[in-house]
Amino acid sequence: MQLRVLRQPTMEEVTEMAEDVTFRVFRGEPDEDGTPVGKMVDYTITMDEGMVVLDVIHRIQSEHAPDLSCRWNCKAGKCGSCSAEVNGKPRLMCMTRMEDILQETPDGEPVLVKPMQAFPLIKDLVSDVSWAYELDKTISPLDGPEEMDWVFAQNEADRLQEFRSCIECMLCVNTCHVMREHQLWDKFAGPRFFVKLATLEMHPLDTTDRIPQVKDEFGIGYCNITRCCTEVCPAGINITDNAIIPLKERVVTEFYDPLAIIAKKLGLR
């Protein structure tokens, strides 16, 4: 194929393009009890300009280790498949530029890549996130009206569209200490699903009341608003302020506000 060279790269660019990088990647599988067993393996590749972490992983696969496991799909931050922990920080590998990673990695040190640590391991960088799919089934869906004659304004849509931009990467769940440290998988729905519950609760076409479930089954009280989830969200959703806190307020109103309880009994709300 003929390539047209339109501009001579500068010396700095040439040096930068030819730069080698070493990745220290987790390779391993769980043992019979589900405990990850494996080791960190070093791979060195030559980088191109503008690479993201996922590009480096792909290059390791094509040059060194075809069986290195990693999930990915869109490579554009839209599907939420390639979640991992790079230098200890949960992020999407496809949206993490090497330029930024090299800046934060100490000179002479390798870049560390591990799977999400809160979830069980399948192999290498692939986590078992089936918990999320099981939990999702327990949230009752929207019951839209039969007659298709609704209208609602853009400002009503806006706050929901923020939540609907969730790509289910599960980085928020991976980061949440209720999961990561306390492993309350069966008592707490986790940030992603509070975002979903908030969407349903605020949806103009929905009438189901899920607040009792939010309080009991989904254990929203375990969240103590440390905002770790919001910090790692690659979609930039303000999970804590816009989803979790409003849900907590609704729980308080429905269960703990004496005036509201009386009003409800009297049928005033």
Next chain:
Amino acid sequence: MSDVKTHRYDVVVIGAGGAGLRAAIEATRAGASVAVICKSMLGKAHTVMAEGGAAAALANKDPRDSWQTHFRDTMKGGKYLNDWRMAEIHARESPDRIRELEQWGAIFDRTPDGLTSQRNFGGHTYPRLAHIGDATGLELIRTLQERGVHSGMEVFMEYTVRRLFTTDGRISGCFAYNRADGSLHVFEAKTIILATGGITRCWAVCSGSWEYTGEGHALAYWVGAEMGDMEFVQFHPTGMIWPPSVKGILVTEGVRGEGGFLTNNEGERFMFNYVPEMYADEFADTEAEALAWVDEIIEGKLATKRRPPELLTRDVVAKAINSEREAGRASEHGGVYLDISWRDEEQVKKKLPGMYHQFKELAAVDITKEPMEVGPTAHYVMGGVKVDPETQESTVAGLYAAGEAATGLHGANRLGGNSLSDLLTFGKRAGDNAASGSAACDDWLVINQGEIDEVIAETLVPLSREGGENPAKVVEDLREMMQEKVGIIRSAKLLQEALEDLDALANRETTTSPGGTRIYNPGWHQALEIGAMIDISRMCAIAALAREESRGAHTREDFPTPDKGHWSKVNSIISQRPDGEMEIRHETYPPISSELRALLDSSDLSDDEQSDATEGATTTDDGGSD
């Protein structure tokens, strides 16, 4: 083989993108037991990457719109090689499919009156695309996922189907392996729906995810189904081109729908030089008029001016960009400039949030302040499984196809936005008909054990090979070859070379050795994908070689103009001969009804098409079967 697990369902849906999920929802609603088998995790399928919107003549933004105009635009954009009945069904039914999504929780952008908003797109006469900023695919898949999860379908995630089975000529099931644990599975099924999406991973510069290796197309072909229109592969005009690692990632047509314009390195809005005769009446011929149209749209008025030429159909814009490049007027990194920075910063961020972030984070470009650099990227295959327009059943009894895996609706070129409405409309129909088709079967057919044993052996053999190539290298070479030889501009010489290269790649395919085990082994998975990629690539090359004209997405350097005679009326059909060889023939769709024909632009149609319409006979043509 002791570790094969057998499952039994009325309907098996392969693929969990928009078409697959919509089909599964409909089939479960009709009372069938349904399995959905998908290569990725649920909610991650390629549909999630769709940006601009779903086309439906809701007429919310412009009351002049109607299904008739949508039908006419789709046929014109497809250069009249569309299955007109599919185009009619699609135009009539897509508004209900969009409304239904809202009923299920989708939150489309609103008009000032609180209705579903609609945006302008290439080839659509009126603003027609329901959208959510530039993340429409995500909204669509999430809505269908949420609906589907509660419909009773069973989902088999991270499973790849390797073979379909027929028994006495009727579909009887399929074989799949689990990508995560390497386990082997046979699904007995009364009917199967292929909703496997496209094939664009066969090109080096593409907008597709890893899933787009064409296995669905290959599965249908291998089991004897007819494949249509495989020469028509759409190159989307605007993919990212810089830095190299993002090359091919889609830049939504919505940028141009919102007023973005294209310039070359001389600052010229070159699209004014590329307006084809058939569209000359509908597009602005001065920058002033184009700008006046954008002003009307921004102010929410009905357009009275003609639209900017940047909104011509994708085939036209992609070829124009290619020509500018050839003429030495490329942008810094070999594309052209796409500029939306003249619009209000907040509006750009609101209407195109994904594009804003994509460029900011991956290319360090602020699109509210500077132009983007873009170039064509392999985006969509118009060709696929030939289906009955009413039922979506293929030429193999009990096998259905919907969405990008099927062919017919889009002809020689798809209009932006018609894909999401396609997969909703025909996904529903496929689900409905596959369910009733399964209800008409008394019992499951017995699958030939020999065929099961054969596919198991084929599936496991790469793991036992040693000392061979890394499969990634074979795939890389295949994609580079297709980019060069079966790309935007084709010629007999290049296409013949491509067919020879494919033979060589097929030999290399049989000796790859990925190493490792059956547990989540991407090297093994890739080794298994190559066979499908080679057969699909061969279909494209053979069909492209046969079509000696340029039409829609298919451009031949040696036959640069559209043929007004023979080729304007025939569609290619590829099938497998009993001896395993690939053969091609050409056929004409049944004649269009006079009512529908009256909706088309008469100046676009040749005189003998007029007489064809009155003859009322289907003609078969063997021309070009070499």
